[in-house]
Amino acid sequence: MNKQITIYTDGAAQGNPGRGGYGAVLLSPPYRKELSEGFRLTTNNRMELLAVIKGLEALKVEGCDVTIYSDSRYVVDAVTKGWVFGWEKKGFKEKKNPDLWQRFLKIYRRHNVRFVWVKGHDGNTENERCDRLAVAAANQPALPDDTGYLALKAAGQA
Numbered sequence: 001m002n003k004q005i006t007i008y009t010d011g012a013a014q015g016n017p018g019r020g021g022y023g024a025v026l027l028s029p030p031y032r033k034e035l036s037e038g039f040r041l042t043t044n045n046r047m048e049l050l051a052v053i054k055g056l057e058a059l060k061v062e063g064c065d066v067t068i069y070s071d072s073r074y075v076v077d078a079v080t081k082g083w084v085f086g087w088e089k090k091g092f093k094e095k096k097n098p099d100l101w102q103r104f105l106k107i108y109r110r111h112n113v114r115f116v117w118v119k120g121h122d123g124n125t126e127n128e129r130c131d132r133l134a135v136a137a138a139n140q141p142a143l144p145d146d147t148g149y150l151a152l153k154a155a156g157q158a
Contacts, residue, residue, distance in 0.1 A: 002065045002112065003028065007055040009070045010120070010130035011047025012138050017158070019143060020044065022051035023133025025126050026058060033058060034129075038137035039146035043158075046149055047134060048072035049100045056107040066113045071120030071127055079108075080115050096157070099148040 006027040013020035021038035035054050039047075052068055052075055059066070070076050078084045084101055092098035118124050121131070152158040 002063055003061055005059060005064045005066045007052070007066060007068045008124075008126035008130050009048070009051035009055055009068060009072075009075075010127060010134050011044055011049070011051050011072065012131065012134035013042060013044040013047055014138055017041050017043050017149065017153075019138045020047045020146070021134040021137030021139075022047040022054065023130035023137065024051045024055040024058075025129055025133075026055055027126075034133060036133035036137040038140045038143045039149070040143040042146040042149045045072070045074045046097055046100060046146065048075050049097060049104060051130070051134070053100060053104050053107060056104075056111065056113070059111065062110045064111045066111045067116060068113060069116050069118050069124070069127060071118050073117065076115045076117040079113075097148075097152070098157075099152070 008025045011022045019040060020042035021036060024035040026033040035058060052070065087095045087101065088105060092101060118127050120127065149158055
């Protein structure tokens with residue numbers, strides 16, 4: 001039987017683009033792990049997607065059964081409606097965040113992943129915790145650059 005993991009994720013940006021952060025909570029009872037990180041200049045969608053990526057990358061065993069709860073329609077719909085696979089076939093031409101989507105697909109394919117959309121700021125305990133982690137991360141002093149965003153911006157793709 002595959003290891004069962006639940007991951008809650010959220011991203012935040014203060015300005016879009018602006019300071020941003022992500023938060024993720026990984027649950028595999030009795031274990032719990034919280035992840036967060038902030039960036040000086042990024043977008044909300046990048047942080048939503050990076051939260052999912054970082055959650056999946058934190059898994060130590062391949063082939064896990066993972067349920068990801070996210071309030072991001074951008075992320076959830078791109079996967080559940082199959083858009084990201086079409087974008088991949090077209091080389092992510094004219095799509096935002098190709099660097100993160102390629103990174104996502106690499107780790108996504110190592111597990112059995114199911115996405116569930118949850119309404120944000122609606123009292124879901126773990127989603128609210130992820131929001132607090134993301135906002136706190138974005139508010140840290142001396143944030144690092146989101147080098148992927150800056151590269152896309154320099155290329156006129158952000």
